[in-house]
Amino acid sequence: MSLRIGLIGAGIMGADHARVFAEEVPGTALQVICDADRKRARAAADSTGALDVTDDPLAVVNSSKVDAVVIAAPDPFHAPLALACIAAGKPVLCEKPLSQDVAKCLAVLAAEEKCGRRLVQVGFMRRFDPSYMEIRSLLVRGDLGKALVFHCFHRNVSPAYDFRAEMAICNSAPHEFDVARWMLDSEIRTVSVCRPRAGGDTAPVLMMLETEAGQLVNVEVNISASYGYDVRGELVGEKGTAVLRAPVHADINLGLKQINTYPADWRPRFVEAYARQNRAWVKSVNTGNPNHGASAWDGYCSTAVAAAGVEALHSGKPAKVELTAKPPFYA
Numbered sequence: 001m002s003l004r005i006g007l008i009g010a011g012i013m014g015a016d017h018a019r020v021f022a023e024e025v026p027g028t029a030l031q032v033i034c035d036a037d038r039k040r041a042r043a044a045a046d047s048t049g050a051l052d053v054t055d056d057p058l059a060v061v062n063s064s065k066v067d068a069v070v071i072a073a074p075d076p077f078h079a080p081l082a083l084a085c086i087a088a089g090k091p092v093l094c095e096k097p098l099s100q101d102v103a104k105c106l107a108v109l110a111a112e113e114k115c116g117r118r119l120v121q122v123g124f125m126r127r128f129d130p131s132y133m134e135i136r137s138l139l140v141r142g143d144l145g146k147a148l149v150f151h152c153f154h155r156n157v158s159p160a161y162d163f164r165a166e167m168a169i170c171n172s173a174p175h176e177f178d179v180a181r182w183m184l185d186s187e188i189r190t191v192s193v194c195r196p197r198a199g200g201d202t203a204p205v206l207m208m209l210e211t212e213a214g215q216l217v218n219v220e221v222n223i224s225a226s227y228g229y230d231v232r233g234e235l236v237g238e239k240g241t242a243v244l245r246a247p248v249h250a251d252i253n254l255g256l257k258q259i260n261t262y263p264a265d266w267r268p269r270f271v272e273a274y275a276r277q278n279r280a281w282v283k284s285v286n287t288g289n290p291n292h293g294a295s296a297w298d299g300y301c302s303t304a305v306a307a308a309g310v311e312a313l314h315s316g317k318p319a320k321v322e323l324t325a326k327p328p329f330y331a
């Protein structure tokens with residue numbers, strides 16, 4: 001029998017999740033799509049064959065026809081809806097960040113631990129991206145020697161709505177925080193933040209993170225890069241380096257030039273990552289085994305790093321990442 005999915009949120013990411021489930025994840029049925037804007041929910045349902053639409057997220061969570069939930073609503077709704085899923089005993093794939101508020105992440109951890117089942121996976125899809133995965137395998141095999149430095153660039157074409165430095169740190173950069181923790185297998189201990197004085201409100205945010213293991217991660221989050229969506233990275237190890245590659249399917253030679261194209265947003269860059277992530281999530285729901293996707297603990301850690309980042313942005317000084325002790329439940 002197919003896993004019946006209730007999808008909450010039919011904006012840019014929710015609509016893409018609907019497409020991913022419909023086209024790339026066998027063994028699933030889109031039972032219902034929910035959005036505050038019913039027309040948007042209807043459009044996503046019509047293009048993916050979802051059976052029903054609603055504007056009531058709790059009706060989705062509590063529906064007896066829904067086996068598992070995907071949360072792709074705006075950030076402030078993530079934690080409350082994840083808590084509702086836990087209360088209903090339903091597995092949930094929750095878009096990142098788990099919450100922008102550390103206390104709300106802790107509430108999700110407490111509820112999950114109390115219910116005794118790992119029900120929450122956070123949508124840090126980069127863990128499923130073939131290029132990040134390959135670099136991690138090199139590290140795990142020891143081919144690069146010890147990891148020393150991870151250079152990360154994260155560029156968006158233009159800021160969404162009122163995106164400014166705080167949102168760059170709390171909404172965009174958690175991808176880097178999570179992938180760096182996963183890649184380097186160490187928690188982030190301190191964060192320093194600076195921005196070019198020459199830039200305005202949307203100028204790039206530069207961060208230097210130090211891990212418990214003593215590695216450095218430097219991050220540029222640029223929410224106003226203009227030229228395209230571009231995520232780059234280079235891992236520097238003792239014996240060599242490895243550079244991320246975005247998927248390229250053709251070299252275009254035209255008009256005396258070789259042309260590189262960039263997508264307008266993250267969906268084409270991470271198309272494979274989203275498909276792999278969602279298939280892995282469905283497999284883990286069906287088997288009851290957590291996969292290498294991000295847990296609620298990972299969601300909490302990246303939000304704690306973001307909180308330290310905002311503190312460092314405002315104080316101009318390095319900030320310490322305060323983490324609670326990791327419950328054995330998340331080992």
Ligand code: ISE
Pocket residue numbers: 155156160171172175266
């Ligand atoms: C968005 O929510 C994402 O997850 C994208 O990957 C990121 O590039 C963008 O900045 C976020 O707003």
